[in-house]
Amino acid sequence: FMLNVQAAQADIWGPEDVYVKKGSTISLTCSINIHSTPPGSVLWYLDKSVIDFDSPRGGISLETEKTESGTTSKLLVTRAVLEDSGNYTCVPSNANPASVYVHVLNGEHPAAMQHGDHGAAKQVVAWSWTVMVALLVMTT
Template sequence: MGPSGSFGHVNITQSKRNDFLHKQHKVLTTDPRIYPLHEVGSPYHDLRISKLRINDSAIYKCETSTDPPLAAEIRLIVIETYSVIFGSPEMRVRKGETLYLLCLVLEVVDVPEYMIWYRDGHVIDYSREDVTVTVDDLTCSSELQVRNVSEKDVGLYTCAPSNAPPADIKVSLITLGHKPYLASLLLLLQ
């Protein structure tokens, strides 16, 4: 709430739970993530919430004890950041081909500090000559390329950005004689 003279006491409430968070210079919440900021003598009152959660979405109201009372309401909508690896949950590649995986972080406010790729829970060896990883801060994406895929490259791949839950995709090899396009065509004809 901004300046415009003496406000007397200021109360801050959250409408969803109708909880007083701050009343007459006293913090009334036991949640350590929520804390009001006010310097004595300053007309400014701020409410800080760290490590936002979806259930923090609510209308927050700041009200003075002046006559008539002044009030300001702020609607906070918390959007959850998430990551995805494009494609279906399973990917099949032929031995000797190149595996391309693209991971995007969506609904993001800040660029991730890092995006780490794992295979079966172990960090990908970026020093392998047949592995390339690129990161694009503009699109909040990371691409993993594994050239000349073999049996050692199959498994569960995970993209783990610093600011979102990880995304997974299972990669397996297409066995010799398996003709996925022909099988799909035959299913369509039935």
């Protein structure tokens, strides 16, 4: 008999590189699919600093939803400025973190912006995979 334990892993939906235009909203969704114990907290970092939701910058909000299928944490940064570019990391208290790099673009960069379209397909595949795994777990 062999027991194989895997550490829980957070996942940020979409591509690893996110491109947004200056002035638009950065929207990042982190899912933690732990059925037994939801995380006590989910912190978000920009580079190496914890994101301050009460900063003078304003326009930063967090929505966290805990359900039977896991926890979802959604970070919204409105009116994106160039300084909002960087490595965003979702850090649940009981799972491995997940990161994406956000590029805030000043002006139109069609080639870079089109790169982000691939994230929608990846998001659907990731979501479908999560549902299939959940169904498999429920039927066994």
